[in-house]
Each structure stands twice: as C-alpha cells, then as structure tokens.
Amino acid sequence: MSFKLLGLSEPLLKAISKKGYETPSPIQAKAIPPILDGYDVLASAQTGTGKTAGFTLPLLHILSETPKEKYRPIRALVLTPTRELAAQVYANVKEYGEFLELRSAVIFGGVNRKPQVANIRQGVDVLVATPGRLLDLINQNLISIKRVEIFVLDEADRMLDMGFLRDIERVMKMMPEKRQNLMFSATFSGDIRKLANGILNNPVKVEATPENTTVEAIAQKVFRVAKGKKTDLIIKLISDGNWKQVLVFTRTKHGANKLCEKMGKAGIKAAAIHGNKSQGARTKALAGFKSGSVSVLVATDIAARGLDIPLLPHVINFELPNISEDYVHRIGRTGRAGANGEAISLVSADETTFLRDIEKLIGKKLPVDILEGFEPDPNASTEPIKQGQGRQNRGGQSRNSKPKTAKTNADGNSSRSGNRNKSRSRNKNRR
Incomplete structure (x- = not known):
C-alpha cells in the first residue's frame, strides 16, 4: 500500500x-x-x-x-x-x-x-x-x-x-x-x-502489534553481573565495541549523573538527561548525542518515550525498570522504522524479580551471558529493591506514607499523588 x-x-x-x-x-x-x-x-x-x-x-x-x-x-x-x-x-x-x-x-x-x-x-x-x-x-x-x-x-x-x-x-x-x-x-x-x-x-x-511485545529487529541480551561491577562492565562493552551512539537507562537521576562522571574519567564522552536538568541542558545533551559529539546519553525514564533518534544502534539498561512495561518503551528507542538494533540489560541479583516480570510480559526468555571478571555475586540477595531504594512512588514517599499535596514536576506539569495508579507506583527520581 x-x-x-x-x-x-x-x-x-x-x-x-x-x-x-x-x-x-x-x-x-x-x-x-x-x-x-x-x-x-x-x-x-x-x-x-x-x-x-x-x-x-x-x-x-x-x-x-x-x-x-x-x-x-x-x-x-x-x-x-x-x-x-x-x-x-x-x-x-x-x-x-x-x-x-x-x-x-x-x-x-x-x-x-x-x-x-x-x-x-x-x-x-x-x-x-x-x-x-x-x-x-x-x-x-x-x-x-x-x-x-x-x-x-x-x-x-x-x-x-x-x-x-x-x-x-x-x-x-x-x-x-x-x-x-x-x-x-x-x-x-x-x-x-x-x-x-x-x-x-x-x-x-x-x-498494529500485540500489546507489550518488542520489535523483532531488536536483538535483546542480558548480562548477569555483580551490582558493584556494573559500571566497569558497561565501560568495557562500550570501549571494546567502539560504540559511538549508546542510550543508557538508569533508575535515578543521581545514578545517571554518577555514571556520566565515571564514563568521563574513562574517556567516554557522555551526557545525562533527566528531570533535574534544565530544558536548555536537556536539549543540548540530546543535540550532542544526535550529532555525534556525545557518544553516550544516560537517561532516566523521562527519556523512554519521546526520543526519536534515527538508526540508534544500542540501548543499555544499566538498571532494569521497576515497571515491566517501561522495558518495552526503553528498548523501543532502537530498532525503529525497520532498522536493526541491540538492547542489553545488566542484571544484578536484586533485579531477578524485575527480569522475570519483563520476560513474562514480553512472552520470551532473554538470552543470558556472563563475562569473565564480571561474574555475579553468588552470595547476593535476590530480594527486589526495597521501598525507599527505588520502589517509592513518584511523589517521593513510600506507598504507606501520606500522599503529598499537588506539586509541579520536572516538566512543569501539575502532578497529584491522589490520582496516581497505586499499583504502578514508581520512584520520583526516575523522572
């Protein structure tokens, strides 16, 4: 047609x-x-x-x-x-x-x-x-x-x-x-x-497609890794692969800034985009990423939708999202308009439940690899991240705390905790 x-x-x-x-x-x-x-x-x-x-x-x-x-x-x-x-x-x-x-x-x-x-x-x-x-x-x-x-x-x-x-x-x-x-x-x-x-x-x-499915053109892969070795692993993958355009997702704004800083020390040109950044800074970071002057864009889930980057080859989940559907949106930044793309997730022990939920949502088991020197900690707990450590809702309080009054979020939009979907609470830091 x-x-x-x-x-x-x-x-x-x-x-x-x-x-x-x-x-x-x-x-x-x-x-x-x-x-x-x-x-x-x-x-x-x-x-x-x-x-x-x-x-x-x-x-x-x-x-x-x-x-x-x-x-x-x-x-x-x-x-x-x-x-x-x-x-x-x-x-x-x-x-x-x-x-x-x-x-x-x-x-x-x-x-x-x-x-x-x-x-x-x-x-x-x-x-x-x-x-x-x-x-x-x-x-x-x-x-x-x-x-x-x-x-x-x-x-x-x-x-x-x-x-x-x-x-x-x-x-x-x-x-x-x-x-x-x-x-x-x-x-x-x-x-x-x-x-x-x-x-x-x-x-x-x-x-057009079944709900919550991922594009077939995206090659998805999981690296099991110890939580403390994630930064070294992602730097190795980007450096050894000589990847020039990589979109990386973190769970928090602080985590995005911290990862950017460590990548810079490793000689990788990186920029962060999240809710605490001014619109000017966000626009500049995205422009640099699209032009090639910035190799790695580190983002929270505010960037999971709305980023249109032609032929983006790589997306890396430095941390898996708490909400399974967000995985679909994150990796959907690559493999667009029929192009091929690669989505890699670095999964530590405490993200095991998140990974299981994602696989259930998309209806497939993701291939798992372990790199020598970056093995997962066999003694680490597989308990999901606790409330107050990434499981808070978007108002910044735990699910059991009293809802806050209306406030303005990072996009200048009124957001009220009273209207939020309680079963899909998420961390304020992710915006």
Whole structure:
C-alpha cells in the first residue's frame, strides 16, 4: 500500500516523499483511514512503529480541508506527558505540514513562557502541549481551547503513570463536547481502557502489534553481573565495541549523573538527561548525542518515550525498570522504522524479580551471558529493591506514607499523588 491510497492530500504526500517514506507502517495504514473518515480512534502500537505520523498526517489533512478564519483559533490539541515527546510531535507536525498553510506551536514547562504565548497569539491551528503548561496558560486567560475540533491524547498510559488523570479531566471540560478524539499509546491497560470510555465516542480500535511485545529487529541480551561491577562492565562493552551512539537507562537521576562522571574519567564522552536538568541542558545533551559529539546519553525514564533518534544502534539498561512495561518503551528507542538494533540489560541479583516480570510480559526468555571478571555475586540477595531504594512512588514517599499535596514536576506539569495508579507506583527520581 502507498500513502497515496490512504487518501492524503498532495501537499502531505509531497512532504512524506521529501522525508523518504514510500509505504505506511501497519499502524499508519490502519489508523489513518478511520481518522480521515471522522471516527474517534483508540490505537495501540509498539514504540518506534510510526504512530506519531499515524495521527499527525490525517489531523493535518482534515484541518487543511476546512476554511481558515482570519484569527486562527486552536483547532487541534495534542497532549503529551513530557517535554521531549511534545518537541518530537511538534517537529513531526512542522515537517509534514511544510506545504500546508497551517500554523503550529508547542508549549511545555521548564522554559520561558513568553515566546510560547507570543507565538500562539499570532494564531495557531495545531497546539502540542504538556498538561501543566497548558493549564497554566489557560488559567491566566492567555490561550483558549474552546474551539478545538480534534483532540489527541498521545502516550495515554504514560499520562496516567505520571499522575495526570485530573489534569486530563480538566482539559476535557474546557473543550467543546463535539469534537474528534484520538488516543495513541504503545500499551493499553485496564485503566487506559476505562479512560478511553470517558473520552472516546464509539471508537474504532486499531492495533498494529500485540500489546507489550518488542520489535523483532531488536536483538535483546542480558548480562548477569555483580551490582558493584556494573559500571566497569558497561565501560568495557562500550570501549571494546567502539560504540559511538549508546542510550543508557538508569533508575535515578543521581545514578545517571554518577555514571556520566565515571564514563568521563574513562574517556567516554557522555551526557545525562533527566528531570533535574534544565530544558536548555536537556536539549543540548540530546543535540550532542544526535550529532555525534556525545557518544553516550544516560537517561532516566523521562527519556523512554519521546526520543526519536534515527538508526540508534544500542540501548543499555544499566538498571532494569521497576515497571515491566517501561522495558518495552526503553528498548523501543532502537530498532525503529525497520532498522536493526541491540538492547542489553545488566542484571544484578536484586533485579531477578524485575527480569522475570519483563520476560513474562514480553512472552520470551532473554538470552543470558556472563563475562569473565564480571561474574555475579553468588552470595547476593535476590530480594527486589526495597521501598525507599527505588520502589517509592513518584511523589517521593513510600506507598504507606501520606500522599503529598499537588506539586509541579520536572516538566512543569501539575502532578497529584491522589490520582496516581497505586499499583504502578514508581520512584520520583526516575523522572
């Protein structure tokens, strides 16, 4: 099937051709037609399979087909959980809309809001936003979403994980009841399906791949290793392999900084990206990684989604995630758009339960290797990390402590512990 057969306009086909794409991915082929026909859509697909284009292309087509007013109200709103994902979606909107007379903008926390507001005041057809900054500007009467015709909730499961349910509900009440709604995500839990029931009207459900599966092009491997030898092992793997572009995931912000420092001492150019970094620092680190001036990008799970790095060859889990689904999102940064990739996990004894849960989720046993000199400690406990050591929830308190009041997270978004999914608690440091 070609993109032309999907019914997209000539300006969009021209932009797609310019990017070098010829045929739609499975999720694009399944999602674009019902969206063009005006249906609400609930879409699930693996990370890296092109789901962003799956909603941006038909969204742009629909908006370009309707008359434009002298003052351009926001007619399409795309809500994302993180700054990085917002920036990626906005980049896609700009690229695919290059030959259309549509205007777009992106807003998120952590940066000066004045340029964002000035841009929107000139008139914007498509707005990409994170919840906190969006509500902040709405509450100050700086922007309005009362004319939104198409609403997209991207990475909906991540939204719930990060405690944005109440924010989503507030945004919903500010938009017209009559609109087209689209929900896209890599995974859909029971809570997400419940949320979809409250947002979508008789949706068309599209699914390109089984939920929680990993891309076949990704070669996955586990190295069993003593906890104290992980740093030396990862430095050896990167140095001996002469790897020039490696994305490494740690569980905490402190761990990311510490690993970066040790890699630097070993002669490896590394940079960290996490919630304590300013937006400028995060943008600089990512730009350096993409350009090749930085070989290793060490990230917490804030980067598990929203990072679009073409042909990224290696992803390493320095520490396994507490939540199994995050493993799928992490390694999904490689093996994108049909390219091959490698995902390596360094697993110590206390992560044995995490590994077992991941294998159960993805439905396969991961091959295990042990390198001489980096053997696992036979006397180490296999008990999972205790609360207070990576098992805390995102508000920073243990599960049994009293919930904190609403606060602003690293993306400038309001996050309330009272709305968080209790069964999927995670460490605040991971953002």
